[in-house]
Amino acid sequence: MLFLNHGLITLISLFFITACSSSVTQIQLHELGEVVDLHTGQRLSPMQFAKQIATHDYLLIGEQHDELKHHQAQFWLLKQLQQTRAQGSIALEMLSIDQQADIAKISQNPSAYMHNLPSILRWKQSWNWAYYADLIQSAFANQTEVLATNLTQEEVQTLMRGAEPLNGYRSTTTNVQQKIADLITAQHGFETTSGKNSEIIRKMVQVQQFRDRRMAEKLAQAKTPSLLIAGNHHVNRQIGVPLHLADLAPNIKITSILLGATSENISAKDADYYWILK
Template sequence: MALSRFSPARAPRLPFLLVATLVAAALAGCSALSSDAPDAPVARRVAALLPVDALLLGEQHDAPEHHVIERETVEALVARGQLAALALEMAEEGRGTAHVAPTATEAQVRAALDWSDKAWPWASYGPAVMAAVRAGVPVVGANLPRARMKDAMADVSLDAQLGNDAYVAQQDAVREGHCKLLPESQIIPMTRIQVGRDRAMAQAIVKARQPGKTVLLIAGSGHVVRTLGVPQHLPNDVRIATVRMLAAPTLANVVPGEYDRIWQTPALPPQDYCADLRRPAKASPQ
C-alpha cells in the first residue's frame, strides 16, 4: 500500500535508514530510465553505457539528428579521455588519419580517408570526424574496400561466419534492404558482401582497441544488430554496447535483443526509399 494513502496520524513509521534506501533506489531507477530519454544529454547517455571496449552507434544515414548525436558522442568520449578511435563504415579499411596532425585542414583529412562525398556527404559526417581529429584521436576506415567486394561475393567461407538461423535472417535482411527486387540468385552473393563488411568493421575495432578506452563505430543500424551484424564477428572478450538511433514516431517495430539501447529521434517525413529501384534503368546513349 502506498504511503500517500495513510493519514499523517496513522502512517507507519519506517526506520530512517530504510526510508533513505528506498529513496536512493527510486532515484537510481529514475536515473536509469531518464538516461535514454530523447531529451537526455548525449554525454549522460554515453556515460550510462560505459565502461565498454567498443560503442557501436547505428544510424539512419539521412537523419540529420543522428549526425548531431554522433558528433556529441565523439565529444563526450573525448571529454572523458576515453576515445580510443573513431571507426567509420563511411571510409574503407586501410584508410585513416593516424599520420594527420590535429591541426590538419578538412581537405587533408578527407584525402587521408579517401572520402567519397557523393556516397557520404561530408557536411553530415565531417563534424564528428573533425572533432576526433582535433582531439588527436585516430579516425579509421572500417568498411570492406570496394575492390574486394567482387571476391567477397564468391567467397563461400563467408557463408559459415554466422549460425544458420542468423545467416537466414541476414539473407532476409538483404531482401528487405533491396526492396525485394533482387533476383533470388543474387541473395547469397549480396549476403556474403554484408557479412564481409561486418567482419571488416569488427576487425577494425579489434585493431584500434586500447585498454581502458572505447572505440566508437559509426555505421548503419543494420550493421550493429547484436544477432546479425558486427557483434557476431568480435571476440568474446570485447565488451560492447550497441545503440540504434531510430527516427520514428514509435518503437513498435523494434525487436527485443537486437540492440542494447534505442535512442529515439524525431521522425522524418514519409519517403519511399524503393522508388528509385523500381524505376526502369535508362538505356545508355549510343
C-alpha cells in the same frame, strides 16, 4: 549499410549534400529525444544516457545514413564522452581500409590537413561529408585513432564474383544469413528470391557479412575506449558486428545502440539501447 547500388547511393548523397543546410553541431538538448534501456525498459534523458555509458569500452552506435538528427546525436554523444574520458579510437563504416594510409598521413600533422580533409582522405561521394565532417575533424584534433573498417570496392567485386564463405560460429548460422537475406530482399524489392535472384542475394549476404567481420576485426584491435559508427543493421546484435566479435573476441563486452524515430518493436535481442529521435 546494406548492399546498395553505388551509383544510387551517390545520387542520394549528392541530393542531401545540396538539400541539407543544418549543421551537425546545431542541435539543442531538448531535440535529442530519449534513450530506452532495452534491458530494463527505463527511459533515459540523453545526459543520463551519456553518463551511464561513459565507462563502457566498446560502443557501437548505429544510424540511418540520411538522417541528420542521427548524426547530430552521434556528435553530441562524442563531445559528452570527450569531457569525461580520452577517446581511444573511432571506427567508421564510411572509410574503407585502402584509406587507412591517408588517415595515417593526416594523423601525423592534423592541423596541416584540416582545411582539406575530404581531398586528403579521398572521401567517397557516396557518403555525405557534411554529416561526418565535424566528427572526423574532432577525432583528428583530439588525437583520437581513426580506423577505416569497410571493404574496398575491389574486395566487394571479388565477393560478388564468388568467394569462399566466411567461417564463424555464432555469426554465420543459417538463421543469421536468412535474416540478412530477408532485409536485402525487402530493401531491393526483389519480386522473387528464386533462380538468378537467389544467387545474387546469397552473394550480397556474403558481402554484408564480410563487412561486419572486417569491422569486428578492427574493433578487436582498436585502442579503447572505442566507438564504432555504422548503419543500424551493422550494430544489431542479431545479425551484425556483435556476433562477429563474439566469434573473434568473446571476452570483449560491447554496448550496442540503435537510432530511430519511433517506438519500434526493438528488444534487448537487437541492442542494449534504443535512442528515439523524433
